[in-house]
Amino acid sequence: MKHCISFFIPLLKPVVVYQTTMIDTLTAYQNILVWISGFSLFFFLFSLAAVPWLIARIPENYFLDLASGKSRIHCHRQHIVTVILKNFAGLLLIFMGGIMLFIPGQGLLTILIGLMLVDFPGKTGMVIFLARKKGIQKAMNWIRDKKGSAPLRFPL
Numbered sequence: 499m500k501h502c503i504s505f506f507i508p509l510l511k512p513v514v515v516y517q518t519t520m521i522d523t524l525t526a527y528q529n530i531l532v533w534i535s536g537f538s539l540f541f542f543l544f545s546l547a548a549v550p551w552l553i554a555r556i557p558e559n560y561f562l563d564l565a566s567g568k569s570r571i572h573c574h575r576q577h578i579v580t581v582i583l584k585n586f587a588g589l590l591l592i593f594m595g596g597i598m599l600f601i602p603g604q605g606l607l608t609i610l611i612g613l614m615l616v617d618f619p620g621k622t623g624m625v626i627f628l629a630r631k632k633g634i635q636k637a638m639n640w641i642r643d644k645k646g647s648a649p650l651r652f653p654l
Contacts, residue, residue, distance in 0.1 A: 538601045541594045545604045552611050554645035561629045565653035588615030
């Protein structure tokens with residue numbers, strides 16, 4: 499139901515302001531709200547399944563090697579498709595982690611996993627910065643303990 503309020507501001511034309519009820523607004527944006535709810539549910543379920551699996555696969559010395567500057571030995575050559583897919587997956591996880599900061603899910607852990615996958619200048623510093631957070635260390639090692647993996651070792 500819309501209510502029309504008309505008032506007059508001196509020296510100007512009459513201004514009409516429409517007030518809508520909350521129900522009218524929700525009804526008007528029902529499709530958008532359904533899509534947002536669906537994405538929220540998908541991101542939440544994805545984080546519950548994929549993030550613990552990815553954390554359990556991290557080598558226990560990964561953060562120590564990263565902080566000391568030791569580069570991990572990779573295959574002789576990575577194919578461009580592999581690099582593109584890895585970066586795409588990392589960007590998707592960073593995006594999903596950003597959304598999960600505001601909806602239920604493991605936002606910071608998802609962002610950290612995404613940052614570990616993408617290649618960009620300054621990546622090492624950002625990953626080490628997040629990995630030094632006591633809450634993140636505790637959460638990652640708790641997940642690894644539940645998955646039967648050795649605890650991660652972090653730089654001081």
